[in-house]
Amino acid sequence: MASDPTVTGVPPSLSAKVVGSFAYFTVKDRLPTILTKVIDTIHRNKNKFFEEYGEEGIEAEKQTIGLLSKLRNELQTDKPVLPLTYGRQDTEPWNQYLQRQVEVQGDPESVSWFKSPWLYVECYMYRRIQEAVWLNPPINDYDVFNEGKTQSFFESQQAVIAICTYLEGVRKHIEELSKNELLEHFRKLLLVSLWGNKCDLSISAGKENSQKTSPIDSLNDLEPFILVDDSNMVWSSLLSAQKPVQPGKTTPGRVDIVLDNAGFELVTDLVLADFLVSSGLACEIHFHGKSFPWFVSDVTANDFQWIIRKVMAANHMWMSKSGVQWQRYLKEGVWCYHDHPFWTQPHEFCDMAADAPDLYATLQQADLVLFKGDLNYRKLTGDRDWDHTVGFDTALRGFGPAPLCSLRTLKANVQVGLQPGQADKLTSQDPDWMTCGKYAVIQFYSPKSEQYN
Numbered sequence: 001m002a003s004d005p006t007v008t009g010v011p012p013s014l015s016a017k018v019v020g021s022f023a024y025f026t027v028k029d030r031l032p033t034i035l036t037k038v039i040d041t042i043h044r045n046k047n048k049f050f051e052e053y054g055e056e057g058i059e060a061e062k063q064t065i066g067l068l069s070k071l072r073n074e075l076q077t078d079k080p081v082l083p084l085t086y087g088r089q090d091t092e093p094w095n096q097y098l099q100r101q102v103e104v105q106g107d108p109e110s111v112s113w114f115k116s117p118w119l120y121v122e123c124y125m126y127r128r129i130q131e132a133v134w135l136n137p138p139i140n141d142y143d144v145f146n147e148g149k150t151q152s153f154f155e156s157q158q159a160v161i162a163i164c165t166y167l168e169g170v171r172k173h174i175e176e177l178s179k180n181e182l183l184e185h186f187r188k189l190l191l192v193s194l195w196g197n198k199c200d201l202s203i204s205a206g207k208e209n210s211q212k213t214s215p216i217d218s219l220n221d222l223e224p225f226i227l228v229d230d231s232n233m234v235w236s237s238l239l240s241a242q243k244p245v246q247p248g249k250t251t252p253g254r255v256d257i258v259l260d261n262a263g264f265e266l267v268t269d270l271v272l273a274d275f276l277v278s279s280g281l282a283c284e285i286h287f288h289g290k291s292f293p294w295f296v297s298d299v300t301a302n303d304f305q306w307i308i309r310k311v312m313a314a315n316h317m318w319m320s321k322s323g324v325q326w327q328r329y330l331k332e333g334v335w336c337y338h339d340h341p342f343w344t345q346p347h348e349f350c351d352m353a354a355d356a357p358d359l360y361a362t363l364q365q366a367d368l369v370l371f372k373g374d375l376n377y378r379k380l381t382g383d384r385d386w387d388h389t390v391g392f393d394t395a396l397r398g399f400g401p402a403p404l405c406s407l408r409t410l411k412a413n414v415q416v417g418l419q420p421g422q423a424d425k426l427t428s429q430d431p432d433w434m435t436c437g438k439y440a441v442i443q444f445y446s447p448k449s450e451q452y453n
């Protein structure tokens with residue numbers, strides 16, 4: 001059975017019912033803005049739908065916009081959350097989750113947009129956007145967020161070139177590197193992947209948000225903004241995953257990366273993954289993405305393949321060489337991409353073992369799981385009003401399929417694992433520290449934690 005949100009000792013979920021909170025402003029302003037942009041995108045593509053599908057395309061465009069306008073109205077007038085109607089594999093779990101909320105909140109009327117957990121209604125909005133698209137063939141495989149994701153990649157070209165060039169430099173000398181040099185490169189590429197998370201399009205409500213400068217050069221300046229840095233434990237977990245195969249020879253472990261955003265952030269993740277394999281720190285990388293467009297900029301299978309094709313086809317030697325290598329890793333099965341419906345559901349991750357046991361079992365096979373981004377952090381910690389000094393392990397509430405690490409820039413007001421006084425100091429310096437995207441954490445937890453202390 002999934003976790004009961006009323007359990008004593010567990011703080012309440014963040015919610016728009018707290019007027020003036022970040023959740024409140026998100027539901028009141030940011031979500032309707034995102035919905036309006038989606039409607040506008042579909043409308044702008046009317047001619048394209050006509051060219052592809054004739055009158056049927058126009059009709060589908062009209063119907064989709066009708067459903068999305070209705071959704072925006074439900075949100076803005078704080079209507080109860082409605083069950084999903086379109087039958088997909090995930091419809092039943094979504095409707096069961098609604099039922100669970102009704103039980104917790106008392107009656108269906110109170111499970112409304114402004115009165116329910118923020119995490120739940122925000123995820124629900126993306127699922128309803130997709131329902132509106134799925135219900136309207138022939139445009140039912142249209143990705144309403146595609147334009148922003150591809151634009152974010154093209155606008156980050158210089159930064160992509162910079163990190164691919166850096167990667168090539170490391171790869172060339174990889175055999176000669178000392179352990180300390182390897183550690184230094186590892187930490188740099190971990191940080192590049194961490195700061196890559198600044199480039200999401202949901203926090204900016206779809207407004208352009210790309211990387212313009214060289215990410216390697218900015219690392220030193222960004223160092224003071226890392227509030228928790230467990231990178232040494234991540235490194236130790238990789239070393240202790242090395243298993244002896246014969247005297248003097250070891251084989252590295254498996255790393256899973258739970259991806260967040262497409263565009264520049266995805267490139268930083270691929271570069272890190274390439275480094276882990278080519279340095280012998282990992283033998284296999286499993287990427288986990290979303291099975292439909294999610295939170296504006298999250299990676300789907302299409303985005304994943306598209307970006308590798310684009311990097312391969314680039315007009316820059318080291319960039320295209322990286323792309324060719326990544327394609328090879330995929331072909332050889334050294335890298336693989338998975339999606340699972342659980343990633344596009346509203347559950348806290350402490351529910352995963354009960355509600356998606358197959359996914360939990362998959363993650364248990366990893367030696368290290370990297371969780372990218374803010375939404376994953378919210379789900380790791382249940383998006384609850386935790387005291388900032390509560391331990392990351394406590395906030396995980398039993399979730400721990402394998403040693404894991406969150407690489408996250410702060411864009412929502414949940415943060416655990418800080419030192420006493422640290423949050424107060426930040427609040428006095430920078431009242432928006434939890435939501436402005438300027439700060440970051442590298443937070444590690446291992447179910448076998450004694451090993452890393």
Ligand SMILES: O=P(O)(O)OC[C@@]1(O)O[C@H](CO)[C@@H](O)[C@@H]1O
Pocket residue numbers: 026030122197200201202203204260261295372373374375376378411412
């Ligand atoms: O998970 P990501 O891409 O780092 O961030 C997603 C995000 O921008 O969307 C939500 C705000 O509406 C928050 O979870 C977070 O701020």
Ligand SMILES: [Mn+2]
Pocket residue numbers: 200202260261295297298373375
């Ligand atoms: Mn995202």
